[in-house]
Amino acid sequence: MQQNKHTTFARLCVGLLGLFLVAMALSSCSFPGSRDSHEVVYWTTATDPITTKAQQAIIDAFDKANPDLHVRMVGMPSQGTGDSTSLITAVRGGSPPDAYMIDRFTVSQQASVGLLQDLTPYESKNPGLENGYLPFAWGETQYQGHSYGLPLETDARAIYYNKDLLKQAGIDPSELDPSHGPVTVDKLWSIAQKLNKTDSHGNYTQIGFIPWAGEGEHATWALDFGAKYFNQQQCQVTLTEPAIMQAYQDYQKWAQQLNYSRVATFLATYQPPNAPPSQTPFFTGHLAMSIDGNWNIASLQQYAPKLNYGVTYLPRQQAGEQPFTWSGGMAVVMPRGAPNADGGYRFIRYMTGAEGQKIYAQITGHLPTWKDLYNDKSLFQGNQQFFGNLMQYSTSRVPLPVGAQLWDAMTTAQQDVLLGNKSPQQALQEAQARIQPQMQQYCPFKIS
Template sequence: MEKRNKGTQQLKTGMIKFFVTALSVSLVLTGCGGTNGESGTNSTDANNTTNTEKANTDNAANKDAGAVNSDAGKDSGEKVTLEFWGWQGKFQQDFTKIVISEFEKLHPNIKVKYIPDQGGNDKLTTLIAGGTPPDVGILDRFMVGAWAAKGSLEKLTPYLDTDSEVKADNYYPGPWAEANYKNDLYALPFNTDNRVIYYNKTLMKEAGLDPEKPPTTISEMDAMAEKIFKKSSSGGYEQVGFIPWMGQSYLYTQSWNFGGEWTKGEELTPNDPQIVKALEWMVGYAKKYDMSKINKFNDVMGKTGINPFWTGKVGFMVDGNWILNDLTSNAKVKPTFDWGVAMMPSEDGYPQTTWAGGHSFVMPKGAKHPKEAWEFLRFIGGHDGTLLWAKRADAGNDITAMPKVNEEIKITENPKLKLFVEMMNSAHYRPVTPAGQKMWDETFRVQDLALNGKGEPKKLLDEVKKNVDNELKKLQAK
């Protein structure tokens, strides 16, 4: 991550260079893949602004990270117990054994009490507002900006002034920028992910297409997909070429493939002409291939218990690196067809791209042991802790937010995973804004309306623009 004096310039460079932000209409996630089955998906609106003002005021005198002195990065040496808020289940067991235990060996004066996430972000928000937050927690990186804006997180920037090991260059630009808000650091990136197109070489060959030449443009995708659609005896679909809202394909994803931009300076622009064009293109599929027939196909896929692509009935599908784990973790996944991965097709004249998501480690506002919490944060979110977690036996196809660690564990030797890693340096990420969750939710709302013929894309996205602007004004007024 980064520092105030040295890091601010790096941050500005990274944020200028890289800007951006999960499933089908019926399977919407926050856009982050899981870790050992723990998705950490948003269970609450990031802009659900419970009253944190009292907690913030009570702690302002001695808890504001902006007032941390030159010893900010050093733990007190006293015996303390930190509270760590994280996912329950297998993640809790493995992270405690692999990472936390090593931290405690290095810091015998610090014990870490793991608090399983029960109640999701609503519960964590309540603890912060009540002045009883954990010292460190896991938060979807997409939500960092919104939580920072409402005063729910401690600034980490001052700690970087005394820390030579934590800096922006250690991380991919997207995850680092997403962990910052208004030129201040509020989180350390944890895991990350991005999206590509999976393509069924067998279906391509059967359709008379070259299985070694996946589509690179939207027009190529449309032409190839049309040849793969095959109707069933009942009038539905036996197999499909491509569905623009299946898997990790939805408006956010396709907007970048069309060259759309969600912000212009400080302004949110969900009705950007290219985003409108992306939604119009998606609606074209719903009309051409009959939304009701596609829904029936999706229902059948949902009953298989596996990702639709692994059924062998889908020609092209946008999804993340995490579904590669299905090949070893899901006994039902036994592909009998040839397949590959490639960059998503883009509109003619625009570069092929992707977007990254992931989680982060944060220090909630009012943490009782900030110095020790920082020491813990810099370990679990830094090189050593990240490497320990990345080297676990069942890490599978996870990608860390640190290029050096990915090099050390040699994940690019996996030919299917190599592409994901190579794209991380140019991956987009969702807008860092207090109204980010609102805009995310609104896009799925209008996408559903548009696909089902209940509104025109331009008017619907103009409505989104109005709604997110109103949300932003409301949040900024508090």
């Protein structure tokens, strides 16, 4: 009982601290009537040093090009996918910012509950604006035929492989060279088994490939296998469809063959909680192949500059299938009731246009969503060129107003299957039963 009291007290303190931080952030925005009419208040959920530097560089360039306006950035870290706490507080309290960077995947969710300003009237003054962006990125900012944000950066996922470890196992690294196209899932798994090593106690000292680690999450495999997630005609989420079921059946098989608990021990050993960013099993040569994103290039340059690695396509189910990847990224939106809407839109348009995205890509290494920037070779050096070329094959998660809830349900199902607590069918049926009633309130629903 004493431990429960301490836990309750701790949670209360954390909650009060969260409310205090939100209140401080809101007070920094002040109320519409007390703000300088030339000021644009910009909130961002991306607060790491590199991304903050990139955003400030964009702001400086914008301020110079627009001397009648001044942008003030406020860090507003998110507590998780789809977290709307600070935005709800700001909008309902009448003190929202003029622009806000959020996860693009959550735009539909925020728009569906009335937190975002419809940007369609602004964009109608720039006919064809949508043609400037990668189609999937533009689609993620749309809700029920209206635009609620503009896409910023994006990313892509692929297989990173350690050439030296492959050679030591007698495997020619050229088998994974992207010039040969994607390998099959079975081929990759076969290669991976030759790279596993254990000590005298049966503990892993080296693993060829952990399919669920890194970016090997449910979206990667389900989308790779052709998952649709949503039947628009029936307004039904389709979490038990064959492609998703196949991904979770593979999780079950992989977890049994590798022994999930032994893999967990391996990860706890070579990448313990709170380990520095330089300590990952791939960086230290204990994991031969890993699913990761283009952002990993910069990390490798910084933390493992001597690692002899290559990058290749995600595996496909059948030989001869075209390459595949999926992309996420951020968008810049205007919260409903923004005091300086015109100034806010001017900043949003600049930040997500060619000028802003180029600055962002140069500093962060992220990929742009502005299509013309793919002709700028200065943004695609070394292995980044591979990811740039890969974007022609990319797709994204389905932008549903229950996207965050769906993601959480699928993550729970993934963990239950990996741990052996539930069968793929049971876990996915429970996810379906959890999400469909939430989706039903938005029916009929049309994907833009």
